[in-house]
Amino acid sequence: MWALQFHTPHTLRSLSYSVCTPRTSSKPPICSLTLNPSNPTKPETNYNHLIQSLCKQGSLKQALEVLSHEPNPTQQTYELLILSCSRQSSLSDGLDVHRHLVDAGFDQDPFLATKLINMYSELDAIDNARKVFDETRKRTIYVWNALFRALTLAGHGQEVLDLYRRMNQIGIPSDRFTYTYVLKACVASESLISLLHTGKEIHAHILRHGYDSLVHITTTLVDMYARFGCVSYASYVFNEMPVRNVVSWSAMIACYVKNGRAFEALELFREMILETQDSIPNSVTMVSVLQACAALAALEQGKLIHGYILRRGLDSILPVISALVTMYARCGKLELGQQVFDQMEKRDVVSWNSLISSYGIHGCGKRAIKIFEEMIYHGVSPSHVSFVSVLGACSHAGLVEEGKMVFESMVKQHRIYPSVEHYACMVDILGRANQLDAAAKIIEEMRIEPGPEVWGSLLGSCRIHCNVELAERASRRLFELEPMNAGNYVLLADIYAEASMWDEVKRVKKLLEARGLQKIPGRSWIEVKRHVYTFASVDETNPHIEQLHALLVKLSTEMKEQGYVPQTKAVLYDLDVEEKERIVLGHSEKLAVAFGLINTSKGETIRITKNLRLCEDCHSVTKFISKFTDREILVRDVNRFHHFKDGICSCGDYW
């Protein structure tokens, strides 16, 4: 027996040898050479097997060298070579193999064309993939599908759909793979145009051709509608599915979570456990379920789920652990998140990012920076998200100088070029700290096109510091960039209202209505005894409303005696003071706080979640209540945590 690695083809050539590869199907070929003593005179120059062995060993360079001596390479030889190039992500070798293949007359082989397209796709060389397709005359459905896949992965969704149309015109029938790719293409588009309409058309094709019985295709449909935010379409497809498996259930649960319907997500998970035997939740399912708990700040639910994860032995899977850390942090239990993190055997960037952002939303900016540095010390390179997380933490904590330093270190030390998100964080850091001009300057000096994130960040800061002029500039851009985002109109209206510019408020509201949009209604949640209760602002239909209102009136009267003046800036109507006070008193988080006071015992922390930013009045009222009733109150707004205790808030009134 000879060990392969010691021989170049040249030295081997001088020996009489053959490659011994038993062709029995049960055994894999033996990757070694033997001398062929039975026939020493006739050199068996079949290099094919040698090349294939080398490919399987990952010795691509040697395989290429052998290739130049092989007069009759086969299709299989090239297939293995191509796969090797993908695995070793070497574009230059890939091009080499491609050239060889053309010289050997395999350039019109549709099977190899498919493989080449896949290879170029994995090597991020989409132009080459396209070229292979263009030059292949006999295009089997495999060749079409390969290009669809490559283009979709590269984000060229529109191009896929154009090609798909052409394919239909020529009369080439789609197969089940085609449908999954073109459905994915509808959402994989770099342009902002919604391809929902096209997606629905393809859905119709699928029905017409009877492909709606295939679980892969229907699951892809569910996911496509989910990504378009069409929850009811997704659930319709899901309900109609003749066959469901773990993946389809997971896709539907993820759909609910991604679209802000965490309640439904948990409900569907329950149904999945209770009603199916063959779809047992796996780690992917659990990640979405944990996100649902996190979204609702449903700590008790989360703990139950954690127990389930332990029982199912899914507790060593990295994505699950990261999601657990985030869940605990977002449920207000930073310590538990830290504990889970500490017990991890292996950590990747994402685990670290989870912890960094956990400290960030709790306002512990310095700690977040420390963990960030610790991550680097442990040899884990920060990702884009790491920087968004640290910068976000700086912003919550008002750490302007630290933020600037982190931002500068991005390119200088880590060779990561800031994206729109990073710029948005910087604008936020400076803007919140009332350095609005500096924030605006950041936008002017950006090296990439300032997207809506950046302008939105600036507008948010203008709101906090009541800068009408800059707000008008930012919103003008925003209304162009994302005309259908209701939040932007509301922010501008807020700013006008605060400046008592009521005509302008009306004008912006009309703009909002003209687009068919609405102000997002404020909602709050509270979990009491494993049950999550929801409150809407001025919630007339809530069964507890009278009791809650009575308590709030009582509290507010007592507060007023101690000097509390209701802050009604958040009310967008030019009403008289009493009317405004009544509205502010009905804000959803106050209802939730009142419900918590009534339904939990004295020593218990009240935990509340809100879908919007905390308004100033709610903030000062909650501070007061925490002192007056001697209760700890934890409120998570859209962005961060507020920990109220003894009349002060952990955010230091900076939020």
Place this chain on the structure above:
DNA sequence: CTAGGGTTAG
């Protein structure tokens, strides 16, 4: 050659 998932933001 097919489907679902982790970390961010305002």
